[in-house]
Amino acid sequence: MPELPEVERFRRCLESTSLHQTIDKVEVRDGRILDGIGPRDFEERLAGLQFQSALRHGKRLFLKAGDRVWLTFHMGMTGSLRYLTKDIHDSSGHDRIIICFGQGGRLIFDDPRIFGRAGLTADLESFIEDRGLGPDILDLDWSAFQEILGRKRGRIKSVLLDQSAMAGLGNLYSDEALFQAGICPGARSLDKDHQKRLFQAIQMVMETALSSGSDLPESFLIHSRKRGGRCPLDGSLLMRSKVAGRTTYYCPKHQK
């Protein structure tokens, strides 16, 4: 379930391991992971190039390969990227793409469920536009956030999940931000005060998740996402429901 913070960590990992090395060989182990390109074509177009930079937009990750191609990643629910140095050999059993560099290191796209995708594109801006992605959450300022909430009509959690409205939040951090802001996931319109609280909660949750990694504070709802889970504030019983088709946890006592 990589959302913005996890994808950003993958980006930083790639940036510190995988740039400026010549790609020796690319091996697509399962072609279903590819989006809009066949395995042989994908392998051949990357071979011989070097990754030059790593960018992220929402939950999407991009590696610039050579001067005119971008490698695109979407992690789906279970996708991950890892870099192995020359002397390390491990395999998860669901390695879908292996990119081998000249010096012996390898970048591996691992995805048990194959909900993730990788592809190539010549133009990043049109890639993002074609998929209708809204602004990255970390680029949103308060006035842009207000504008989006004023434009969208549905339940607030649906808005947060809608990647065309704003890009980066998934199911878990949407619930988290709503909990931290004290707002019910099913709320349909927020007054300015609640909009502001939600905006600040989103920024806080993203910053916390980015800096603390998988070790999130005990005050976070995320630890209680199970049937019978308890509110971190006072132990009251959480509600479990569906919003926008996703399992939703919230505290009816603290989220109105």
Place this chain on the structure above:
DNA sequence: CGTGGCTCCTGGCGGC
């Protein structure tokens, strides 16, 4: 436009 349902996948877990 919003919403709900279905699809893609397979590991993990509950229940028998």
Place this chain on the structure above:
DNA sequence: TGCCGCCAGGAGCCAC
């Protein structure tokens, strides 16, 4: 113990 079946969810697609 072992196995069956359900559930999880990002996102695209379709029907209403």
